[in-house]
Amino acid sequence: MANSSALELRHLRYFVALAEEQNFERAAARLGIAQPGLSQQIIKLEALLGVALLDRSRRSVRLTRPGLELAEQGRRVLGQAENAIDAVHRAARGDLERVSVGYVASAAYSGVLGDALSKFKAASPGVEFQLIEIEMRQQLEKIADKTLDLGFIRPPISLPPGLAAEVAVREDFVVALPAGHRHASAASVSLKSLSPEVFITPRQPVDTGFHRNTIAACREAGFEPHINSSGRDFITIASMVVLGVGVALVPRSFQCVQLPGITYTRLKGCSVTSDLAIAYRKVEPSPVIKGFIAHFKKNLIRDQDGLRDDVADESF
Numbered sequence: 001m002a003n004s005s006a007l008e009l010r011h012l013r014y015f016v017a018l019a020e021e022q023n024f025e026r027a028a029a030r031l032g033i034a035q036p037g038l039s040q041q042i043i044k045l046e047a048l049l050g051v052a053l054l055d056r057s058r059r060s061v062r063l064t065r066p067g068l069e070l071a072e073q074g075r076r077v078l079g080q081a082e083n084a085i086d087a088v089h090r091a092a093r094g095d096l097e098r099v100s101v102g103y104v105a106s107a108a109y110s111g112v113l114g115d116a117l118s119k120f121k122a123a124s125p126g127v128e129f130q131l132i133e134i135e136m137r138q139q140l141e142k143i144a145d146k147t148l149d150l151g152f153i154r155p156p157i158s159l160p161p162g163l164a165a166e167v168a169v170r171e172d173f174v175v176a177l178p179a180g181h182r183h184a185s186a187a188s189v190s191l192k193s194l195s196p197e198v199f200i201t202p203r204q205p206v207d208t209g210f211h212r213n214t215i216a217a218c219r220e221a222g223f224e225p226h227i228n229s230s231g232r233d234f235i236t237i238a239s240m241v242v243l244g245v246g247v248a249l250v251p252r253s254f255q256c257v258q259l260p261g262i263t264y265t266r267l268k269g270c271s272v273t274s275d276l277a278i279a280y281r282k283v284e285p286s287p288v289i290k291g292f293i294a295h296f297k298k299n300l301i302r303d304q305d306g307l308r309d310d311v312a313d314e315s316f
Helices: 009-021 024-031 035-049 065-092 105-110 112-123 136-144 209-220 234-242 252-256 287-298
Strands: 097-103 127-133 150-153 163-178 188-190 198-202 226-231 248-251 262-268 273-281 309-311
Touching (some): 009 024, 009 035, 097 105, 097 112, 097 287, 105 234, 105 248, 105 252, 105 273, 112 163, 136 150, 136 163, 136 273, 150 287, 163 234, 198 209, 198 234, 198 248, 226 234, 234 262, 248 252, 248 273, 273 287
Parallel strands (some): 097 127, 097 150, 198 226
Antiparallel strands (some): 150 273, 163 262, 163 273, 163 309
16 A cells, blocks of 8 residues: 655656656766666665556656556645745745735725835735635634734624724715616705615624614604615615615615616715725734734825724724
């Protein structure tokens, strides 16, 4: 039975060289070892794997089917090993790190996510971002337990101990209406005039995100809204609006989502905004992640009034 645990990179390096050169003498010279030594290593490799790698019925070097497979897989493994070594050296120089970034879908609609990452990537091309769309409460849990590095979220939401957040942009709300709604053709509408409607929100606790903002905006307008919190995401919510299930308060940037049968109308006199923020650990050992946070704070995207809002509390 093959003892694959004893297989070493040098075995693969020897065999791949032989497979590519198809000649023991040239392969040995390429590897910088004696030809008899290379022959002995190939014999040991065959014994280790328990298969014949060379067709010894021929005078020239010919690989068996297992030999051809090992040569292909060996090239991949050696390439991965070289990439790993290169990554270690680049990380030691501080110019490579993989940064995992969580985001809510509305962050992508706003342009903040792409803008922030592309600008930092341009200044630090060695950084690799791993993007994960994930609900913001799960984002915060994963940032706290260090399985996620950063998160783009929509406050308000309570932050776990050890986390901080920075508001990047504040957007006005617009109301998403079915195309046949009586206010669909209006340039703007008062929220009070929509008080009989059902307001669709994401599946969130009442004190979190768009659910909380919808209630706050309606209370500001002088009424308690009828809430349908069955929206899985914004595309689902938009589809529910088209079907006449209700209306929805959405950030202004969401108007880029143009589904047939939906219209977006400005709100009169609504001071409640939809904020987008970046969440991160207060104590962060990674210089690359700290660099991204500093870069983000320095280049915060501002709203139409140029407002910058620094968040220092444990909750929004």
